[in-house]
Amino acid sequence: MSEHRLSKPDRPWMMRTYAGHSTAAKSNELYRGNLAKGQTGLSIAFDLPTQTGYDAGDELARGEVGKVGVPVAHKSDMKILLDGIPLDQMNTSMTINATAAWLLALYIVTAEDQGVSEDLLQGTTQNDIIKEFLARGTYAFPPAPSMRLIADMVAYTVTNVPKWNPINICSYHLQEAGATPIQEIAYAMSNAIAVLDAVKERVDESLMPQVFSRISFFVNAGVRFIEEHAKLRAMGILWDELGRERYGVKDAKLRRFRYGVQVNSLGLTEAQPENNVQRIVLETLAVTLGRDARARAIQLPAWNEALGLPRPWDQQWSLRIQQVMAFETDLLDYPDIFEGSTVMEGLVAEMLEGSRAEMAVVAEHGGAVEAVPYMKAQLVESHRDRILRIEDGSQKVVGLNDYRETEHSPLTDDSEGGILVVDQAVEAQQTEALKVWRSERDQAAVDTALAEVARVAQTADENIMPPTIAAARAGATTGEWSATLRNVFGEYRAPTGVGEASGSAAVGPELEVLRDEVARVSEALGRRLRILVGKPGLDGHSNGAEQIAVRARDAGMDVVYEGIRLTPSQIAASAVQEGVHVIGLSILSGSHRELIPTVIEALRDAGAGDVPLVVGGIIPDQDVPELEAAGVAAVYTPKDYDLTTIIGEIVKLVADRNGVAQSA
Amino acid sequence: MTKGRGAALGRRLAERDLAAAPEALNLLESSASGDSADRSDLLRATSPGALGQEPPGHVIGITGPPGAGKSTLISAIVKELRAEDKSVAVIAVDPSSKRSGGALLGDRARIDFDPADRELLIRSMAAGDRLGGLARPTRDAAAALSAAYDFVVVETVGVGQSETEISEVADTVCVVVQPASGDTLQFIKSGIMEIPDVLVVTKSDLGQIAQRARRDLNAALRSLGAKHTSVVAVSAEPPPTGIRELLDAVDEHRERSDIAAGRSERRKSQALEEFADEYGRSGLSLLGGRREAGKELSSLDPSLDVPGMVVELARRAGIAIP
Numbered sequence: 001m002s003e004h005r006l007s008k009p010d011r012p013w014m015m016r017t018y019a020g021h022s023t024a025a026k027s028n029e030l031y032r033g034n035l036a037k038g039q040t041g042l043s044i045a046f047d048l049p050t051q052t053g054y055d056a057g058d059e060l061a062r063g064e065v066g067k068v069g070v071p072v073a074h075k076s077d078m079k080i081l082l083d084g085i086p087l088d089q090m091n092t093s094m095t096i097n098a099t100a101a102w103l104l105a106l107y108i109v110t111a112e113d114q115g116v117s118e119d120l121l122q123g124t125t126q127n128d129i130i131k132e133f134l135a136r137g138t139y140a141f142p143p144a145p146s147m148r149l150i151a152d153m154v155a156y157t158v159t160n161v162p163k164w165n166p167i168n169i170c171s172y173h174l175q176e177a178g179a180t181p182i183q184e185i186a187y188a189m190s191n192a193i194a195v196l197d198a199v200k201e202r203v204d205e206s207l208m209p210q211v212f213s214r215i216s217f218f219v220n221a222g223v224r225f226i227e228e229h230a231k232l233r234a235m236g237i238l239w240d241e242l243g244r245e246r247y248g249v250k251d252a253k254l255r256r257f258r259y260g261v262q263v264n265s266l267g268l269t270e271a272q273p274e275n276n277v278q279r280i281v282l283e284t285l286a287v288t289l290g291r292d293a294r295a296r297a298i299q300l301p302a303w304n305e306a307l308g309l310p311r312p313w314d315q316q317w318s319l320r321i322q323q324v325m326a327f328e329t330d331l332l333d334y335p336d337i338f339e340g341s342t343v344m345e346g347l348v349a350e351m352l353e354g355s356r357a358e359m360a361v362v363a364e365h366g367g368a369v370e371a372v373p374y375m376k377a378q379l380v381e382s383h384r385d386r387i388l389r390i391e392d393g394s395q396k397v398v399g400l401n402d403y404r405e406t407e408h409s410p411l412t413d414d415s416e417g418g419i420l421v422v423d424q425a426v427e428a429q430q431t432e433a434l435k436v437w438r439s440e441r442d443q444a445a446v447d448t449a450l451a452e453v454a455r456v457a458q459t460a461d462e463n464i465m466p467p468t469i470a471a472a473r474a475g476a477t478t479g480e481w482s483a484t485l486r487n488v489f490g491e492y493r494a495p496t497g498v499g500e501a502s503g504s505a506a507v508g509p510e511l512e513v514l515r516d517e518v519a520r521v522s523e524a525l526g527r528r529l530r531i532l533v534g535k536p537g538l539d540g541h542s543n544g545a546e547q548i549a550v551r552a553r554d555a556g557m558d559v560v561y562e563g564i565r566l567t568p569s570q571i572a573a574s575a576v577q578e579g580v581h582v583i584g585l586s587i588l589s590g591s592h593r594e595l596i597p598t599v600i601e602a603l604r605d606a607g608a609g610d611v612p613l614v615v616g617g618i619i620p621d622q623d624v625p626e627l628e629a630a631g632v633a634a635v636y637t638p639k640d641y642d643l644t645t646i647i648g649e650i651v652k653l654v655a656d657r658n659g660v661a662q663s664a
Numbered sequence: 665m666t667k668g669r670g671a672a673l674g675r676r677l678a679e680r681d682l683a684a685a686p687e688a689l690n691l692l693e694s695s696a697s698g699d700s701a702d703r704s705d706l707l708r709a710t711s712p713g714a715l716g717q718e719p720p721g722h723v724i725g726i727t728g729p730p731g732a733g734k735s736t737l738i739s740a741i742v743k744e745l746r747a748e749d750k751s752v753a754v755i756a757v758d759p760s761s762k763r764s765g766g767a768l769l770g771d772r773a774r775i776d777f778d779p780a781d782r783e784l785l786i787r788s789m790a791a792g793d794r795l796g797g798l799a800r801p802t803r804d805a806a807a808a809l810s811a812a813y814d815f816v817v818v819e820t821v822g823v824g825q826s827e828t829e830i831s832e833v834a835d836t837v838c839v840v841v842q843p844a845s846g847d848t849l850q851f852i853k854s855g856i857m858e859i860p861d862v863l864v865v866t867k868s869d870l871g872q873i874a875q876r877a878r879r880d881l882n883a884a885l886r887s888l889g890a891k892h893t894s895v896v897a898v899s900a901e902p903p904p905t906g907i908r909e910l911l912d913a914v915d916e917h918r919e920r921s922d923i924a925a926g927r928s929e930r931r932k933s934q935a936l937e938e939f940a941d942e943y944g945r946s947g948l949s950l951l952g953g954r955r956e957a958g959k960e961l962s963s964l965d966p967s968l969d970v971p972g973m974v975v976e977l978a979r980r981a982g983i984a985i986p
Contacts, residue, residue: 569779578686
């Protein structure tokens with residue numbers, strides 16, 4: 001047998017597609033179709049109300065039901081979602097965090113219903129709350145009780161659902177929020193330490209090696225795929241080290257670094273979107289090329305992610321990319337191809353050194369939970385630097401800031417612009433169905449079960465899972481379970497990182513000119529130009545809003561940054577109380593058509609109807625006229641990458657609306 | 665009396681019409697020369713002279729280093745005061761960037777509020793480029809809002825100097841410290857920091873560490889002869905603890921202090937500064953220098969509002985007022 005060939009090719013990684021929308025029934029149909037096309041695992045996308053613990057019909061759920069994922073409110077929804085899919089054979093990944101314990105309970109109850117006992121279940125709950133505080137925003141409870149819920153789930157699954165990965169430590173979203181590879185590694189490892197330390201308090205010490213082995217990671221891979229591959233090798237080394245040294249895990253097999261991946265979405269462009277296909281392919285190489293650091297499971301974004309929600313055909317294309325790589329190429333035929341590579345070893349050593357230093361900084365802050373404000377501010381700064389590089393052209397993005405001339409793309413020619421549009425009627429249907437569900441269930445049983453959840457939540461040492469599973473069985477809903485815990489644990493607003501982010505080190509001439517203009521307009525207004533920046537609805541992807549806030553500050557404005565998860569009435573009240581000259585809102589979840597008109601109505605009711613409103617986010621071209629007709633002054637999308645230009649237009653808008661003459 | 669915008673807004677505040685507050689703040693923040701008469705009218709209409717008494721609201725200043733948990737604490741204080749049906753205005757002051765002049769006002773994102781609540785106002789303010797003290801609009805705002813709200817809470821960030829700044833606006837100064845940081849203790853001992861009215865140790869859920877910090881601070885204060893400063897341990901994380909005790913300590917301080925005298929002193933020192941800003945050293949020398957100007961101020965009616973004092977000083981200096 002030769003050393004440079006495997007005696008038989010490796011089995012391919014698990015292939016998934018992050019999917020779900022509209023209703024449980026529609027999503028089930030989609031899953032069955034995907035499985036028939038050769039997908040080997042499921043990856044469930046839940047809608048934002050389900051992720052943050054609200055039922056359809058709640059004020060905060062407005063516009064978000066069924067948008068970026070499937071609504072699952074109770075056991076019957078879960079049963080319909082997984083209908084015809086044998087859970088003893090399926091490996092299911094659920095992107096669920098704040099409400100992970102609840103969705104796992106619904107999954108367990110659904111399996112029971114299929115006659116499958118929980119110890120046979122395989123899959124993953126994402127369940128990583130620190131990155132929600134840092135980058136994704138679907139948290140529900142304060143840090144301490146959130147960590148307790150995670151620890152409870154780990155403690156429960158390690159004995160009762162032994163093949164389950166109770167948590168996927170996510171470096172993925174950190175990269176989306178601007179993290180450098182070193183930050184990605186360091187923050188993910190620090191996060192894992194925080195989780196393991198919390199679990200250590202709640203399980204018998206003899207179980208810790210098992211616990212360690214069930215922790216998996218969910219990583220990102222950007223287009224600099226050589227460096228990205230080195231990153232994964234470095235993570236494997238650090239993980240092994242951590243298991244051995246900090247947690248005393250003796251069995252090397254239990255120290256293996258296991259990860260799933262979704263490749264980078266941040267680098268996907270709205271301009272010439274077909275180019276995203278080759279980006280996705282190259283990024284996939286980062287996580288497949290070297291056998292020693294190959295992904296266990298892969299899901300790929302679709303080429304049109306920066307345009308809106310992908311259709312089944314778009315997702316099929318991404319699945320086919322995986323299949324071509326696994327089944328047509330010779331990727332899986334060889335041992336690790338980087339063994340002995342000077343370049344790879346050098347890169348890995350750099351990453352190790354950098355991330356160890358950064359992990360030490362996090363430890364000095366008192367660990368990942370305490371260091372959330374620090375890490376958040378670091379991410380906001382890294383992201384700002386990335387945007388500055390794209391603006392000044394030192395980082396090339398083909399089709400966006402260079403090579404912009406293009407033929408007409410036939411891919412986006414259909415009536416809906418080449419994306420999936422969720423039927424607006426879904427929300428009303430789901431709200432109605434929920435009413436029926438509540439009227440037909442045994443209310444007394446639900447009340448008793450939720451009271452038990454509340455009681456256990458108040459104790460220091462009882463595990464939340466058993467009463468949660470009982471409540472799922474009794475027919476409680478996602479919103480009810482979450483409200484019960486909100487009552488006990490309280491709510492939380494995560495740090496925004498924008499206040500701490502330092503100003504731009506180097507100021508380009510455009511920004512200098514803009515500062516003069518802001519000063520001139522402010523002088524004419526009598527007060528410094530003041531903008532309110534925030535995000536309506538449940539979408540927690542605040543990276544764009546944060547960058548706008550930081551740049552507006554750097555241009556000399558007073559920026560009231562209000563953060564995420566705002567109701568229309570909150571936005572209106574803030575605009576009035578703060579006396580702002582203009583409002584900038586960001587929405588990426590596709591709920592702009594519902595939310596923006598409601599915000600405008602609320603502004604009028606509050607007497608602030610004359611304050612101009614600009615909107616940014618993933619807004620399809622065909623929705624722009626509708627928003628403008630509703631009263632939106634300007635709409636910005638991912639192709640507007642130059643933030644200084646955007647801020648300049650906002651200054652001009654304020655000047656025009658307030659009768660400030662143009663500068664000479 | 666003019667029938668202008670400022671006078672009308674001031675009158676509404678004096679009648680505790682809280683809906684007038686945002687517009688009044690817009691005016692007080694304005695540096696446009698055309699707004700200066702209206703600003704004076706507004707302040708006059710909410711002054712003790714016009715009201716016949718000191719404005720009834722109590723101004724609480726809250727300061728402390730970044731990360732000490734001020735915003736969470738203010739959330740909890742607001743909740744407690746609103747539960748007792750007291751109206752509250754929060755003024756959250758953030759620093760301005762020296763480079764760009766702009767500011768990121770991020771506290772609002774961290775304070776819970778019910779948008780339907782008409783008796784709670786949260787307003788962010790930038791510290792501006794002023795050195796060594798709070799910007800004029802902050803002081804004006806605290807004075808004017810105390811005519812309309814039961815409580816005005818002013819929050820500033822900083823270590824060391826910020827409690828000096830906040831004493832320019834607040835009737836009761838609370839300094840917030842984290843249990844693990846020894847800085848405050850050092851600052852107090854070395855005299856860098858003035859002794860606050862109330863010291864608040866946050867994160868009392870840390871248990872022993874917080875209790876020990878509280879004991880250390882108490883001992884340090886006693887050794888410096890500060891008999892009255894209360895040290896309160898609070899936890900603002902749910903379920904909050906110690907918030908009522910903190911407000912009791914504020915009430916106690918309020919009862920044993922001469923609020924009217926304190927405010928009158930602050931108005932005088934603000935007037936002196938504004939006079940110096942406006943007319944410079946030459947203006948001051950017309951009055952015989954800063955000390956003499958201070959004496960002139962002391963002879964004025966203590967219930968006069970700040971712009972009124974400035975006008976009076978200018979008159980005594982023989983400066984023609986346009």
